[in-house]
Amino acid sequence: MHVEIQHVTKAYPSSSGHVIQALEDISLSIGENEFICLLGPSGCGKSTLLKLIAGIESSSSGSVKVEGMPVTGPSPERGFIFQEYALFPWLNVRDNISFGLDMTGLNTKTKRSIVNEYISILGLEKAAKLYPKQLSGGMRQRVAIARALCLNPRLLLLDEPFAALDAILRQKLQEEMTRIWLRENKSFILVTHDVEEAIYLADRIIVMTPGPGRIKEILPISLARPRVRTEAGFIQFRSRILRLLQADEPEAVDMPPLACTASERRMPLLHEIYSCH
Amino acid sequence: MDRREGILNMRRPRKLTSYSVRTLSIAVFLSAWMWLVRMNITWPLQFGNLPDPVDILATWLSYLKESSYYKDIFVSSARVLSGIVLAFITAVPIGLWIGNRKLARDALFPSLELFRPIPLIAFLPVAMLLFPTIESSIIFITFLGAFFPILISTKDAAGRIPANLVQAARCLGCGPARLIWRVYLPAMLPEIFTGLSVGVGASWMGVITGEMMSGQTGIGYTTWQAYHLLDYRLSVIGMFTIGMLGFASSAVVRGLERMTIKWK
Numbered sequence: 001m002h003v004e005i006q007h008v009t010k011a012y013p014s015s016s017g018h019v020i021q022a023l024e025d026i027s028l029s030i031g032e033n034e035f036i037c038l039l040g041p042s043g044c045g046k047s048t049l050l051k052l053i054a055g056i057e058s059s060s061s062g063s064v065k066v067e068g069m070p071v072t073g074p075s076p077e078r079g080f081i082f083q084e085y086a087l088f089p090w091l092n093v094r095d096n097i098s099f100g101l102d103m104t105g106l107n108t109k110t111k112r113s114i115v116n117e118y119i120s121i122l123g124l125e126k127a128a129k130l131y132p133k134q135l136s137g138g139m140r141q142r143v144a145i146a147r148a149l150c151l152n153p154r155l156l157l158l159d160e161p162f163a164a165l166d167a168i169l170r171q172k173l174q175e176e177m178t179r180i181w182l183r184e185n186k187s188f189i190l191v192t193h194d195v196e197e198a199i200y201l202a203d204r205i206i207v208m209t210p211g212p213g214r215i216k217e218i219l220p221i222s223l224a225r226p227r228v229r230t231e232a233g234f235i236q237f238r239s240r241i242l243r244l245l246q247a248d249e250p251e252a253v254d255m256p257p258l259a260c261t262a263s264e265r266r267m268p269l270l271h272e273i274y275s276c277h
Numbered sequence: 278m279d280r281r282e283g284i285l286n287m288r289r290p291r292k293l294t295s296y297s298v299r300t301l302s303i304a305v306f307l308s309a310w311m312w313l314v315r316m317n318i319t320w321p322l323q324f325g326n327l328p329d330p331v332d333i334l335a336t337w338l339s340y341l342k343e344s345s346y347y348k349d350i351f352v353s354s355a356r357v358l359s360g361i362v363l364a365f366i367t368a369v370p371i372g373l374w375i376g377n378r379k380l381a382r383d384a385l386f387p388s389l390e391l392f393r394p395i396p397l398i399a400f401l402p403v404a405m406l407l408f409p410t411i412e413s414s415i416i417f418i419t420f421l422g423a424f425f426p427i428l429i430s431t432k433d434a435a436g437r438i439p440a441n442l443v444q445a446a447r448c449l450g451c452g453p454a455r456l457i458w459r460v461y462l463p464a465m466l467p468e469i470f471t472g473l474s475v476g477v478g479a480s481w482m483g484v485i486t487g488e489m490m491s492g493q494t495g496i497g498y499t500t501w502q503a504y505h506l507l508d509y510r511l512s513v514i515g516m517f518t519i520g521m522l523g524f525a526s527s528a529v530v531r532g533l534e535r536m537t538i539k540w541k
Contacts, residue, residue, distance in 0.1 A: 056444050074444070074447040074448040075450070079448070086444070086445035088442060088445075088460070088463070089540050090538075091540075099446070100451075102459075103455065131540040148448075151449065151450070
């Protein structure tokens, strides 16, 4: 699915009456079957940009067009996977996955077979009757992915889908995500603050910087799939992106970690976030 | 094997102790009551005026054979049930509306808040003036008892629905009308039930008040009427019956809650 973003800005009124500029003059074009990662530290507006494409939020100015049509609201054509999964607690796994299909005019039998297909693709057979509360984080994420995919959207939007998972599970789901993307004919746009995740998954990485949210650079990742995290090419991309992100925060690089005050400790500095991956 | 047996051995006496303590507690209460009545104690309260618990039990057993007892129970329960059903079908939509729309909240909530602190019994004169029959005015009181708790809990629940669930539903193609049935109502259900169980208690209070003040039927009427006819045993039987009905109603609400809310 082709997405065209032109000169988009987004401003919020803050509680103290100021205007917070979340996005400033974003222009971006996303092609058919492309895997895009929006990468940047918190506050760079990457999630906001994703929600603009989904139609959950609207821009202050500029235009977001999908297949040439301006986005006016959410649509089942554009699947969205929320950071906290947003599963319906009152529905079991099967009914959660089937929620979107229930909104269509499909008959029960067709719906059933589609749901079964995605239950088996994501390995949820044993969990089909369980409620979200009974599932682990990784399982919940799989349900959210199945729920979005079974509507056969042509664009899948993922808002930090693996942020709440542990490192091993995250890598496993990243592999699965690549497999699903190769299997389905869809464009994926994934928001992340994890540099390695972005290099592992993306065709192109959109590096964003905060205050106000801007596109710093667009990096095509030319590595062949399946990608290996220890390969020289992978590591080169990694240090290049880290340099890009750190260039904006000179004080973060210079500051010795021991000199941090207690209040600064709670909010990790940029280079601390990126060097631990 | 040994360990399991050990646990069983530990558990059984504990459960047994619990039951015997409970039975003992009731026995102590009844004996104290009997003693106070038979000794004709008049200080600090006039316990001597009360009927004897053994007499009450005997009267109750014979009263259980009378159809009027069951008719009273039925009439009062039917009033409570209709009051609750009416409250439920009005309070939930209004609560959802004022919880979601600021304009509706500003327009309706102040006047509703004006009535909320008024005790049910104080509504009775106005109810009698407003409604053509005594029956409908009693049902109105039971309705009011359930209405406010359900309204308040629904309103609060509507304001607390996670925004990402609503957004997720919209992204999955859920339109505004379906959103109410498929997202808002199930998300609010646990809190609606909390309001309902408070409301059921208030409804019983309302029906007994109405029956005592103005009714000609029902368990509340019989309880009060028995006092006037100096049939104190029947008054006490009525009192305990009302208690048991209230207890049974809460149990029904709890059962319904367990049946509907399986995901907690």
